Amino acid sequence: MKLAEFEIQTNKKIARDVFEMTLCGNTEDITVPGSFVNVKLDGFFLRRPISVCDVQDGVLTLIYKTVGGGTEQMSTYPAGKRLSLLTGLGNGFDVSLSGENPLLVAGGVGAPPMYLLAKRLIGQGKTVSVALGFNSVKDVFLADRLERLGAAVGIATVDGSMGKKGFVTDILPQSYSYFYACGPEPMLRAVYRATAGEGELSFEERMGCGFGACMGCTCKTLAGNKRICKDGPVLKKSEVIF
């Protein structure tokens, strides 16, 4: 964990209510895919936890959805503005367990952490499949960039406006060595049921501190109580209680 000032380089809309921000700063604690940063915003007391989409050469990429006053304000921040970030939070995905042909499953703004994960796995020579679920074509993002990385990308939309009509669980491939999932809880529950083998799921919860001090985001697991911010956000399928 590190407390550091970052400078916004770009901040632009990439899909309906979804923005991409790139920031420059000390990224040395951002090492694991699936980790997150906690962003201080003007006039808001609590920081906003946002998953890491990519990190390279001191540039951090965040993709976030405007869901309330804080993220709406964040979407208006201009290039050059400096933000206080707590970096290197959360346990992240365990890439060592992926096997040869891992599956990455994401719904909506669960997609961003899958980018760095896919990049790392492909860098290790793995054959990566990605299944992305969105409500409609207006909500789709990252699919093209994941393809450019070399992943086989499938898309499902609820209204059928892009890819297969239905849910992300309707486009899961037949065989994969391990799975990684991130998205809203109903999607995670469906993925949990639709997958036969082992895998990992990344959860979301309202947080206080984001680094394990306040116990604001605790959940029950088969391996005992876990703080989503510190012991998570990624839990092994074998410990999740649904």
Next chain:
Amino acid sequence: MDMSVTLSGVRLDNPVIPASGTFGFGYEFAELYDINILGSLSFKGTTESPRYGNPTPRIAEIPQGLINSVGLQNPGVRGVIENELPRLKACFSKPVIANVGGFSVDEYVSCARLLDMQDCVGILEINISCPNVHGGGMSFGTSPKAAAQVTQAVKRAVKKPVYIKLTPNVTDVTEIARAVEQAGADGISMINTLLGMRIDIKSKKPVIANKMGGMSGPCIFPLALRMVYQVYEAVKIPIIGMGGISRAEDVIEMMLAGASAVQVGAANLVDPFACKNIIEALPAAMEKYKIDRLCDIVGGAHDGN
């Protein structure tokens, strides 16, 4: 320049103490800086049995603060003694404040007795003011008689100084303060959080699963200050003042109201360096306001001082 203060014979290098529930058992913060610069540390509220706490969401934001409804999640006093205190002692070498929660007088007593025997514990802080648990916690802190009962029973069972943590959710806090002083309390910690609520206007439901929770943060500072000021006039035992402290100037203000030391809570959650920054800013603030010895200003805002 002298920042040291004394609480019932326990000398602190400075008056700044992280508040219970906002600092865990210290080791998350010790990853960032040497926490031995702290005056002391009040660790996560501990009960006799392990507790999961309340369902999530447990957190809601408010202007200049937050609401929490954690509900005394902790591994139980035996788990704390076996697993948490060794880790705490590995990164903090000063006497700590053991925060004790409970649901009956017997439970407060047995938990306090076990923590009293730990060599790293300097002071016992008895939480009779948690707004997030039913059938205990705050119900002891809102009745002078029940507050006195807990105080007396714990005092009989332990050797170390006993501070009673009071709730602001009462009509007259001085009445409770006097009752615990008469029952033998060595000091008072105040204030715990204020009962509050938020409703999500999209879903039209309370944000917090338990509906209500405790407010903390800079928004409650004037209220906490007022209550410390009132209690200072009502009792002779020392007060640890808390509620929204986030700057060195707040520490001075709270001590002028009558606090012998202070706790910093919500500020730790948004800036893990908050306590360190406050301690490092204190000498300059003391110089600016011509304070040579911090302990000399306790209660300085009262008439006749």
